[in-house]
Amino acid sequence: MAIVKPFKAIRPTKDKVAYVASKSYEEYDKNELNSILEYNPFSFLHIINPGFKFHKNISGKERFKLVQNRYLEFLEDAVFEKDETPCFYLYQLSKNSFKSLGLFCATSVTDYNNDIIKKHEDTLEEREVLFSEYLNTVGFNAEPVLMTYKDDDEISNILEIEITKVAVYDFTTTDKVRHKLWKISNIDTIEKLQKLFGDVNALYIADGHHRSASSALLAEMSKEKNTKHGGQEAYNFFMSYLIPESEIKIFEFNRMVKDLNGLSKEAFLIALDTLYRIEKRNDGIYKPEKKHHFSMYLDGEFYSLYLRKKVYEFTDPLSSLDTQILYKTILEPILGIQDLRNDKRIAYGYGKYNLIKMKDHIDEGHFKVGFSLVPICIDEIKAIADAGLVMPPKSTYIEPKLRSGLAIYEI
Template sequence: MALVKPFKAIRPTKDKVSFVASRSYEEYSKDELKSVLKYNPLSFLHIINPGFKFDKNISGKERFRLVHNRYLEFLEEHIFQKDEQACFYLYQIEKDDFTSLGFFCACSVMDYRTDVIKKHEDTIQHRERIFADYLHAVGFNAEPVLMTYEDDDQVHRIFQNEIQHPPEFDFSTPDRVNHKMWKISDPKTIGQIESLFDQKEALYIADGHHRSASSNLLAKKMEQQSKAHTHNDSYNFFMAYLIPESHIKIHGFNRMIKDLNGLTAKEFLIKLDGYFRIEKQENGFRRPLKKHHFCMYLDGEFYSLHLRRTNYTFTDALSRLDTQILCKTILEPILGITDLRNDQRISYGHGKGSPIAMKECVDEGEFAVGFSMAPITMEEIKAIADAGLVMPPKSTYIEPKLRSGLAIYEF
């Protein structure tokens, strides 16, 4: 059964939250990052980029130590405040016609170990160790793991009742996203939420496999070092943002390949014919809307590829996944790409962006061919996770994308 716990969050003060909250570090271009750091001294980016203060690139353990120092400065300068009571934190994100309402909580590493928390991606051990060392050094977690749960009418009613009250935070960001946060501090309501999630058999990681794996690794290290270890110690939990499955939005990733593995365009098309029925799209790009239907851009033309079921066998949930089909029918056997994480010949662009961007990259000669496909569904993610299988890398681009620095969990 799923264990969720309230926690005493460290949060920005109301008057500073819009300045503190930042997008994920990786989403900023080099110039944009430099501009934010220069003109917004309250941005959470100053904590995770401590070298800016010294006009120096800092890495490794020295960076970890300075991240901790910048965090302490934000507390000392009352940019951050710590709640005195353990709470759940409702967080609503609104953009255009997309709204997500979920809550920050502490989830158990024991649930991660026993597969109550389900995974669908592999993690890289080297990255796990680095981030576990980072967490140990800085003593806090500011980026929650995004997880989903099956839609629940009782949970929904509790949350709808809570959002009738004035929010703790209510602000908009330059990308026209509105952010609201409410504290759930009433012990009775907290107990109801805990009880409802105790009845759930599983939670599913949507985004944050490395963060959750690193938190688990940190807990193992702390257990070994502590003589008075208990399962309630703060390091046995990590911060998560839980949303119902219906509040998640999934986009695909385009695949772009630098060369055709020594083949001409015509030779490549002939080899594809063994697995696909190929149709040239005379009127330009059409986004794939059905499973096992791919769009390909090659040599100035868009093509539709329809999988020939006679030459491909479905054996499990993974084999039915379009990203796996593309891998097993084209990338590996024809283009010779077997290491999807590290091969420099393949690049990924999330399907939320315009397919014209993929076309332009191929037309400019940077890539030889590009592929797009219909987004993976939540049902497919759950089937993969329930079977203990692993998706190919970059199978999903998932929204909502959370702001860093809104709620912080201390170990």
């Protein structure tokens, strides 16, 4: 049922790919970003940060046009080249024990609208409109939507054969991640993969809800303008990276709140006692290990919170999600956090030393209380998406995180 299409990618030349590929703009701190822009003229960051050339911060539609200009310059200067025939692109990231192997392809807006491509997060209309205007102006998409599908032996067998061939790219970035990319141009192999994905019942968005929603909005607008619309135009598709469920890695976000909503420490603990069995931990940093168990750091001490299931009702997949439980039992009713996305009293953290960082932030007085959860699993994401429900913001931090500029889809 899922439609996947090969496309003619715009790609960096082999000698420059290691310099072009960049992490997401938000992942760089200011000093690192400025250093790359100053000393690496081939970085894709020059395209998405075109104001650097003029030593000026530029935003809005003016920025969109300059992004397009920088992109055209990369083409003119032969930093990029375009493949002559439509291909699939097999891309592998590996670091230490973590490895993911997935497929760059074009996925269908029709599948998105018909819920074959499934969502588990809400999108903001303002961001959808803004990004669709961006895509319409620049004319390309360089950041694929990360999607996952149920492991399939036949698909895996084909991909495993492909990676025995010589890679088009093979380089390691300064964060010690090895990147390899293979081009699948054989027509028979492409058709086999299309047929196998045609038997896949659903694709699940793991990361990129706004990118996919914006692509759907752009397709709708483009269709209205095109009197000869046929359904196969480039705007009817958007670039995605498809990986099997087993290769998705999901991490948790913690929650930190700046105050106790007017409550004393004692009154707050008493309020928690209604729905949780509370135990003070005297064995150092405490990290929960089971669903419906939370770690809380308050006033220099860790506590374990065990949900009293007899007084909390599980009615659907969302109600049994730990981030939803924490919101409905503590953040909203006790701490007064209504809007998880925009309330300035709450912040989120993730990463390798997530719990230690949370403790440090609270000890330094930036926040009053923090909560840590176990990661959500892929089955929970699928259950939420299948039920047409939406997870609370910052429920998952998902890897792999893809590099921008390795494969570009022209609209």
